[in-house]
Amino acid sequence: MLSAPSQKRWLRSQRGVSLVEIMVAALVFAIVVVGVVEFFYRGRGQILAVGLRRNGLTLTQQKLEELRELSFSDAALTVGDHGPESIQLSENLMGNRSWSVAWGDDPATPSDQDYKEVMVSVAWSWESADQDTVFLTQRFYP
DSSP: OOOHHHHHHHHHHTOOOOHHHHHHHHHHHHHHHHHHHHHHHHHHHHHHHHHHHHHHHHHHHHHHHHHHTSOTTOGGGSSEEEEEEEEEEETTEEEEEEEEEEEEOOTTSSOSOOEEEEEEEEEEEETTTEEEEEEEEEEEOO
16 A cells, blocks of 8 residues: 555646646547538539539530431521520439520631531529539531
């Protein structure tokens, strides 16, 4: 058994953790957890945005392919703006697809109306008014 003076020294050397130390450790832990959660939340948002852009590009390409199958004088290929038509971008997000047609001129030929330039665009809004648009342009020759 320890003598009284050595027992007091032993007790002083065995100090516990103070409440202030616990509070500081909890604060540091909370800051780290909030940072990690924010990192994953932003990463998830970026993944969703890229997926929507991919879907939008697929829908623009599909429309260009549909227009490519039409005759050069079809009403859908008249010069001007066409649409918008409502489309489904994902299972819970709708967008608008439109296209415009303009005459193009090849300077190497004497004609002023050599081809039609068609631009198809898909636009949508998501996540509290974030707006995005993708578009593709292609030339259609007679």
